[in-house]
Amino acid sequence: MLSNACKYAIRAILYLAIHSDETTKIGVKKIAEELETPQPFLAKLLRQLTSNKLVSSTKGPGGGFFLDKNNKEKSIWDVICCIDGTHKFEKCFLGLSKCSDKNPCPVHSTVSPFKKKILNEFRDKTISKLVEEIEVEGTVISLKGFDLK
Amino acid sequence: MLSNACKYAIRAILYLAIHSDETTKIGVKKIAEELETPQPFLAKLLRQLTSNKLVSSTKGPGGGFFLDKNNKEKSIWDVICCIDGTHKFEKCFLGLSKCSDKNPCPVHSTVSPFKKKILNEFRDKTISKLVEEIEVEGTVISLKGFDLK
């Protein structure tokens, strides 16, 4: 569904949402270690996210990446748009040029309701709201023993 | 979600389910034209499907691909398994090694029900059943003006 790049990006943002703020910045190295993602690749992604105002960063010693108030009001959908683009969600499950109720493919009726629902949830839920849920539900974003609690 | 290969394969099987039988075989060329898929690529896929008993074929003049009674009792899921494998459906949406209710990622609760339902529908519905629906609902599998009616 999503590319690796996009998965890393989302997890990195969630990680930053939980562990960083204006005064607590985190370097790529740390993030990559905690999430067990390839470090240089993640660095590139973070740059892309930064230039799209989805994360913030400062250079120099003591610098690093973090989410400011504004960044935390973005949504998962914003991240997906930034990294993967939207076409995957617009396209038909069977590869027809466009997915629409008007000219549905044979699996449209099975697939479409879910696509709509997921898309809405991703679009409407802010990162900060999502993090609240994470803290309540104790879900996991790392591959290693790293637990959010 | 699915690879191009898999999409082509599914559409080709549906096409064959509608237009072929033991006595009406269809060549790659025709199929590729009707579905607007790259011809040599589709040929390779059909071979793969054939060797996995999902479609039937005969060589020589008058030969071609078709679905026999047995082939029509297969499911979309069988096709997916054959071409893409199952890992995509087993893996977590955010890239954690395994998707499970036990160690859920932050989007598991949104995504998981969707995955389960689709998976069941794909697994339980036979090609022939699906074709019935197609004929009733008039859905479309081709990119060109080709209408199933």
Added chain:
DNA sequence: AATAAAAAAGATCGTTTTATCTTTTTTGTG
């Protein structure tokens, strides 16, 4: 000012996916 830490930028490499091309095998028909 010198140093070192960190992101930014960009060049490079490898793998997988997608697609095409060529050759071989099978088989029905004249």
Added chain:
DNA sequence: CACAAAAAAGATAAAACGATCTTTTTTATT
């Protein structure tokens, strides 16, 4: 049998994706 139609098989090419490495820029600290 000779021929042609069609799938089977395999080699090759092109593009997208995933990942790494090197260099440059910025900036806090000494």
